[in-house]
Amino acid sequence: MPAKKETPPTKGEATRAMIEDAAIALFMEHGYHATSMRQIAERAELALGGIYNHFSSKEEIFEAIIVDKHPYQRVLPLILEAQGETAEDFLRSATQIAIAELKSQPYYLKLMLIEIAEFNGAHGAKMIKKVAPQILPVFEKAIKTRKELRTANPIILMRSFIGFVISYLMTEIVISNSMLKHISPKNSMEVYINIYLHGVLKSEN
Amino acid sequence: MPAKKETPPTKGEATRAMIEDAAIALFMEHGYHATSMRQIAERAELALGGIYNHFSSKEEIFEAIIVDKHPYQRVLPLILEAQGETAEDFLRSATQIAIAELKSQPYYLKLMLIEIAEFNGAHGAKMIKKVAPQILPVFEKAIKTRKELRTANPIILMRSFIGFVISYLMTEIVISNSMLKHISPKNSMEVYINIYLHGVLKSEN
DNA sequence: CCTACCGATCGGTAGG
DNA sequence: CCTACCGATCGGTAGG
Numbered sequence: 001m002p003a004k005k006e007t008p009p010t011k012g013e014a015t016r017a018m019i020e021d022a023a024i025a026l027f028m029e030h031g032y033h034a035t036s037m038r039q040i041a042e043r044a045e046l047a048l049g050g051i052y053n054h055f056s057s058k059e060e061i062f063e064a065i066i067v068d069k070h071p072y073q074r075v076l077p078l079i080l081e082a083q084g085e086t087a088e089d090f091l092r093s094a095t096q097i098a099i100a101e102l103k104s105q106p107y108y109l110k111l112m113l114i115e116i117a118e119f120n121g122a123h124g125a126k127m128i129k130k131v132a133p134q135i136l137p138v139f140e141k142a143i144k145t146r147k148e149l150r151t152a153n154p155i156i157l158m159r160s161f162i163g164f165v166i167s168y169l170m171t172e173i174v175i176s177n178s179m180l181k182h183i184s185p186k187n188s189m190e191v192y193i194n195i196y197l198h199g200v201l202k203s204e205n
Numbered sequence: 206m207p208a209k210k211e212t213p214p215t216k217g218e219a220t221r222a223m224i225e226d227a228a229i230a231l232f233m234e235h236g237y238h239a240t241s242m243r244q245i246a247e248r249a250e251l252a253l254g255g256i257y258n259h260f261s262s263k264e265e266i267f268e269a270i271i272v273d274k275h276p277y278q279r280v281l282p283l284i285l286e287a288q289g290e291t292a293e294d295f296l297r298s299a300t301q302i303a304i305a306e307l308k309s310q311p312y313y314l315k316l317m318l319i320e321i322a323e324f325n326g327a328h329g330a331k332m333i334k335k336v337a338p339q340i341l342p343v344f345e346k347a348i349k350t351r352k353e354l355r356t357a358n359p360i361i362l363m364r365s366f367i368g369f370v371i372s373y374l375m376t377e378i379v380i381s382n383s384m385l386k387h388i389s390p391k392n393s394m395e396v397y398i399n400i401y402l403h404g405v406l407k408s409e410n
Numbered sequence: 411c412c413t414a415c416c417g418a419t420c421g422g423t424a425g426g
Numbered sequence: 427c428c429t430a431c432c433g434a435t436c437g438g439t440a441g442g
Binding site for chain 1 (some may be wrong): 210219234236237238239241288315318319321322323325329330333334337355356358360361364365367368369371372373376378379380382383384385388389390393396397399400401402403404
């Protein structure tokens with residue numbers, strides 16, 4: 001029997017997906033409060049009132065997006081596939097994969113910033129509750145099988161990993177919009193990843 | 206003769222400052238688009254129309270704040286004071302100072318998130334143009350006087366430093382709002398800083 | 411610096 | 427799922 005995800009979407013599910021996709025595009029461009037339900041309706045190709053058959057409010061659309069569309073669903077399989085021999089190989093390819101993926105599909109980073117900027121992180125708990133149980137085991141396994149890691153705490157490793165990826169992407173947004181773009185070295189990403197892997201300091205310990 | 210900054214503020218300057226402070230508090234709480242000019246006026250204790258004697262639009266208020274109130278003005282002196290013998294001492298105290306300062310005065314991190322989430326970074330260039338020339342020399346000097354650093358490029362060092370501080374603060378917001386708060390170790394910040402200084406890997410090179 | 415106002419647009423709903 | 431509408435509120439301005 002087919003997996004749940006493979007069942008062909010009903011008409012209602014398709015409309016719901018249209019609304020979510022329209023909302024993502026508009027939230028990315030203008031943020032949450034500057035996006036109107038009328039804009040979402042127009043982009044999703046239905047009348048304003050039609051949205052309310054699928055979501056009871058604008059905020060409900062946002063919340064649905066932030067828990068359903070988390071990129072771990074695409075990123076984790078790629079990371080697990082790459083693996084690599086040493087912890088260095090593994091983390092280098094994992095950071096590269098995550099950065100590349102979030103760079104080519106930047107919508108979720110933007111949604112996270114909107115979540116913090118406009119909602120004070122009100123939906124973060126719900127998102128983490130769904131996502132952390134999927135991600136944490138990857139880092140738990142990494143710690144068990146690789147002895148070369150500085151910390152044995154999977155939460156800290158996960159946090160440092162996600163934080164590093166976010167910091168790279170955010171600083172890149174600011175830099176590419178500024179004069180620093182022209183004086184930044186070409187291999188910034190490589191150097192930046194090396195800093196994450198080995199620290200800013202050359203010395204050991 | 207007194208320095209420029211010491212001149213007693215005129216009435217107009219005081220009102221302008223009242224408006225900026227009111228706007229900061231409201232932007233922090235609700236973001237930019239969810240904050241109305243009427244709320245700003247009320248909090249600044251003048252009539253709606255009065256704001257337009259000082260700023261010609263709501264966006265002009267935001268832009269003024271983001272270039273004028275950058276925390277480097279408070280953080281840099283503290284960092285320069287701390288210094289420390291080795292590069293490790295220096296960077297450890299610098300990260301601690303920056304995190305402590307931005308944690309106790311979280312408004313600017315929030316403004317930056319709003320800037321990216323709601324304006325697509327439109328004012329970032331203007332901000333960096335003012336701020337980078339002040340900050341970059343600190344990292345240039347750090348590179349010249351400390352040989353133990355992994356990179357000799359001041360832009361990358363500055364970027365990794367600012368990015369690290371931001372990543373710590375942002376992930377902490379998400380964690381402290383979620384169930385992860387209770388299973389995160391107490392000394393997270395120390396471990397997190399060590400990762401920045403020495404990398405996730407124990408090994409040298 | 412305030413009062414009183416403008417047109418536009420908002421999120422949401424009733425009723426079919 | 428749409429049409430037509432609600433009251434509320436928005437950013438901004440004229441005129442003093």
